Structures are given as structure tokens and as C-alpha cells.
Amino acid sequence: MMSLNTKLVSKNAYFISKNRGRVTARVRVPGGNLETKYFPVIQEIAERYGNGTVHLSARQALTIPGIPAEKIPEVRRLMASYIQGVEVAAGVNITDVESGFPTPLPPNIIACIGSRDCALGNVDTAELAQKLERTFYPGGLMLKMGVAGCANDCVKVHMQDVGIIGMVEPLYDPARCLSCESCVKNCPSSALRMENYKVRRDGLSCLGCGECVLKCPTGAWSRGSPYYRVVIGGRTGRKHPRSARTFLEWINEEAVFRLIKNIFAYLEKYRNKNLPKEHLGYVIDRTGYGVFRQEVLQGINLGPKAKVARYINFGGYAYGKGVAYD
Template identity: 30%
Template sequence: MEMYSKLKKDGFIRQRQDNYFSMRAVSTAGYFTSSQLQTILNVADTYGQGYVHITSRQSVAIPFIHLDNTEKAKRMLNEGGVEVGAYGAYVGAVSACQGNRVCPSGLVDTFELASKIETRYNNRELPNKINVGVAGCPNNCVRVQQNDIGIKGGVVPHWTADKCNYCGACAKVCRAGAITVDSINKSWTIEADKCVNCGRCIKNCRRAAIAGDIGYIIILNGSVTLPIIFNVDEVLNAMDSVIEFFVSNAKHGERFRVVFERDFDINNISAKA
């Protein structure tokens, strides 16, 4: 049993076939370089059965590694610059979309944030695993609310009266119905509680009358949304609070969701260091 638990920590999960393991290569935010992918394929060809399985958390599983080859397969992956993902009670590899490096709608750099999260909590043992997802904007293509901790890029719009001609384009594109423009009486209003921080009004104003502060929206357990935070360090501080809450309240082996639903108090979460 001790051997299996060490193998699990090393990224190998036991298969139903005796002495065979599925090995996990992890990405940061879903990125692999072409050379890393080549290494993964080489391992699959050399030690597996020539195929891989893409996991739901943006990792690559290489099945059918024989017990006798686990060390060799791991070495080949590491030498090709691929990280082997530990299975267990950790902050798992962060799932993310491509964010503002690629996506025209992206507001934040998902790769940068995912890398910082992984570095910060690397191999820290927890009562159970915590899943984290990051989306570059409120379109939320990676459905961050399905994670224990979800983070979305968002923007808070600010309007400048001098530049506005009350054309109403911003109100038309706002799917949340948060903006009201009265072109006759020359008034522009926003209902902040309706705004979902998508930034469409900013992009569609031809007079640059709306600017925005870009930030991060944290969603805990898919159910509690924290006020938008405007810098990465404060996002990480808030995550520290969430993780300390989990560590302090979890009974051995409890999942985050169970602890959250029983003990969570938003007053214990702070973005300040």
C-alpha cells in the first residue's frame, strides 16, 4: 500500500490491469509547448500503448505504464520539461482559458495568474484537494463556478459625461440591462448591482466615454461571489484566507464543498496581506 501511495504522489494512478499505471502530465493553464507534447508522445510510444487521454482538468494521462517503467517514464517526461502531476490533497493544476494573451474578449492574463497560484501552493498538503479555475472574462468559457475556487476577469465601467453624445450604443449592447441612456434629457445611468463586469459597453462606445478598471472576481464553491479585486497580489491574499479557512475547519479528508457549506463565514476572507 505504501508503494501505491508513493506512486500516486508521483503522478501514477493504479489501473484495473495488474501492475499498470496511468501517469499524469500537467499543464499550467492548459498550455503545453510543441516540444513538451512531443515528449509526452514519446513516453506514450516508448512506455505506454501509443495513445494519451486528455483529462477534464487540462492534463494529459498516459495509460499503460508498467510498474517496472514508472521511474524511466517519469525521467523521460522531466527531461523533456514536462511536470508530472501529483494526485492527492493539494491545490490541483489550475484550469484556465487562453485569456487576454489570445482571446479578443480576454481581460486578464490567465496564464500569469495560474502560474502564480501553482507556485504559491506548490505541493502544500491540504485536508483534501482544492480545484481552481480561471477565466479571462465574464463569458466564463471554462465555467469557473464548477471549481472550489473560481476566478474570472472583470471590469468596472466608469462614464465620462464630457465625451458622451447619448447615442445609446452602450445600453443596447449591455446584456445585463444595467445602463439606461435618455438621449432627449441627456442622462446616462448605470445600476451597479446589475452590471456583470463584461466590458461590452466600453468596447462599443465610439467616443471613449466609458473607461474601465480591470480586476478579478472570485467565486467560492460556485455560490459565493466576492467583491471585485484589482490586483493579483490581493487575489492571492484572498486565496490564502480561503485556504486557511479550509485547513482550520476541515475534519480529516473532508472535501472543500462540505466544509464550506457547514462553516463558511465571508468575514474571514480578506484580500489584504
């Protein structure tokens, strides 16, 4: 039986399997959005080298199990066209596509289908995810990121280190308003009220969800500028799972990218370098939210509408603690 150099194997996003001598290939799908022209190469790798199946990971990557380790060089040759098309042609800086994905750690950037196909979508999530991929992949640090098109968060960015949620500023045209109150009744944060047969919006309570736009029968509400809510510190894992909390809201796209850049710098500075990877939330627990906030907001113009959380209580729980059993 051939012994596997696990470091060497995982270097290009192959994983050691419980089945000896076999590995699983992990294939990135930025934003969970893949043109069907790439299906044949995935099918060929799975059928010729794997066990004929493809597992869809919870984080929207494709995983191809059952590949004999000695076949990795052949799989790499096939995978090169996928990496060239999905990553390099989209602007990701990968110089050697023949070697496979250049790093095992930075996880796939997940996204819901967003405004490309969902009526509730406030932003083009796949486009933003692909832009994040271009800007921050390969990199070397683990930061699980997700993009949701609206506050419904179908893609569960609240379980990511950083979740980006599309918001919209609703614009009101009183001339088109019939005073039917549909928007008022459907606003999830009670931000709308009627006053002299016209609608008033409380900007401080508004979530930017866009529900009023959808519920208005006359088009009196329309979508204004897109903004983003950023939630941080979500994670699963065997130690202490918890949901992310809102850090920022009503920030623009440029501020999002500057923020992510600063978060990577913060991680580089404060992460536990004895561990191969550490969730952002654990690092924030160690430094405190105040240090995190100060470091990652440096040099960013958040804009006049932005709101920053004064403090964050993450909650969550540790497995086996604080649970009463019958």
C-alpha cells in the same frame, strides 16, 4: 504479476489503472497553456511507455495511460525535463525533478484562454494561473481552482472549489459618445441608461463584463482597472453536485492571493482529517458560511469597491433525492 504499492505510485501523480500492472501518468499544465516545445517529451512517453495515446482531462491536465508500473523510473527520467521547464523555470519550488510531480493531490489550475487571444477577456488568465501555481503548488491540500477571463466562464469555474473571474471597470469618455445606445442595449445587467444624450452607469448593477467596451463603435468606453469576482463551493462528485456561488466581487489581485492563502488555512483547520480529500463546499457546509467568511477575510484589505456576499444559498441536489421519475 507484480503487486503495486498504490500509495507509493500515486505519490508522484501516477494513478492505478483498471488494466493490471499499468499506471496512468498525470501531467500538470498550469492554466491549460503549454508551449509546443514540450510536446515531443509527452509524445515519447506515450509512444515508448504508454499505449500511444494522451487523454486530455476535463481539468486540462494531460494523462498518459498504459504505462507498465515497473517503467515508472524511466518515465520519471523523461518527465524531469518537462517539470524543469514548465514548473521550476516558471518559479515553482520543486527541488527534485527526477522524482516526478511532488504530490498527487493539488489539482491542475485551469484557465480559459483569456485576454491573450479572446477579445472578451478582461485578464491574462494563463498568467494568473501560473502565478497561482508558483505561489500555492505543491502544497498538500486539494483545492480545485479555475480562472475565467470574463463572466462567460467558458472554462466552467463554477464547478470548482474556487473560481476567479476577470472583471473590468469600464471607463466612459462622453466626448466620444454618439448616443447610439448600442452599449445600453447590450449591457446584460441593464446597468446603463441614457440621460441627456449621455450614458449613465449604475456601478451597483454593473457586472464588470466589458461588453459595453466591445459594443461601442467609437471607443467611448475603454477598459479601466482589472478586478476579480470569486465564486466558491462548486463541485461535481457522486454525492451532491452543485454550482459555485459568488462570494466576492470587485477585488484586486493582491486580495485574491491573500484570500486563497486564508482558504488553505481554513481548510487545514476545519477539514475532515479522516478523509484523504474533501471539497471546500462540504467544509463550508459543516462550519457554516459565517465562520468561513470570518476566517478567510482576516487581514485582507479588499479595497473600496469590493462587495462581500451577506449569505450564500448554494442549492444543488443530492443524486437520487428530490427527483420524481415517470
